[in-house]
Amino acid sequence: MMWHQNILGVSVLEDEAYQRILNWLYDRCGMSYPENKKNLLIQHMQRVRKSFNIPSLATMADKLELNCNHDLQLAVVHAATTNHTYFFREPLVLEYFKNTILPALPEKGVRIWSAAASSGDEAFTLAIIAAEVRGYFWAKQNLEILGTDISQVVIAAAQTGVYSEAQVDKMPKEFLERYFVTFGKGHFRVQDDLRHVCKFHTFNLKSEDYFFPKLFHVVFCRNVLYYFDRAHQQHVVDAIYKVTEPGGYLVTCVTMSVRDLDSRWIHVENGIYQKAT
């Protein structure tokens, strides 16, 4: 049977199913997608559909809406997100963290949250910088880094602490020698002591319930706010504010400003915000 095709070569039925999947992703994760990403996202969704042996995108949308297949939901969320990340990404904000934030943090019980951690590269980068600035022993004893992400797949990867050469190639070589062990061909594993500084769990930033047993001193929320519409961005920065210590910091990316949002964060530098003391 020939379906009527629109200008992008997407059938009308496929288009309707795509819209329903988009709505599901928006309700579930707060993600929105520009029109120019449509064909790419449809390709990702078709791949998931095939791997679950589902006859059509419409049936896949039914299953998502019925909330009946958790594995399918995880696969769709994972396929819809860009998990690209690497060690020592965006040196500018990391320099600020290293030179200004870290030295001012308390002696004991320091808590940092990598709020869209992907495979953990950011969390371990922060642990390495902390070990360099305040000492490896200090980091092991006094620092806890929580890495969270909506995708179970990347969280499982982060928990292994194993990385490919490509993920670590922006990192100074001496850190590779100091904080990693070789793990099979072309792979490295974070040393046990440093690995225990970082814990990883799934968490949806869109969630209403930001319940954490203690407040954080620093929250990194980089390269994720772009996915959200304004209302969700507002929700996320307000919710992070509530779980941050007075005087604590929010670090976004240099190019992602939360200044237009109506929030109580005080702008310090590009990508750096502070909560009033």
Ligand SMILES: C[S@@+](CC[C@H](N)C(=O)[O-])C[C@H]1O[C@@H](n2cnc3c(N)ncnc32)[C@H](O)[C@@H]1O
């Ligand atoms: C591009 S990665 C950013 C990783 C790291 N923060 C960095 O800057 O390199 C974006 C991550 O955001 C996650 N993400 C997307 N929507 C999310 C949500 N609603 N809650 C939590 N994480 C989400 C994705 O799964 C993805 O791993």
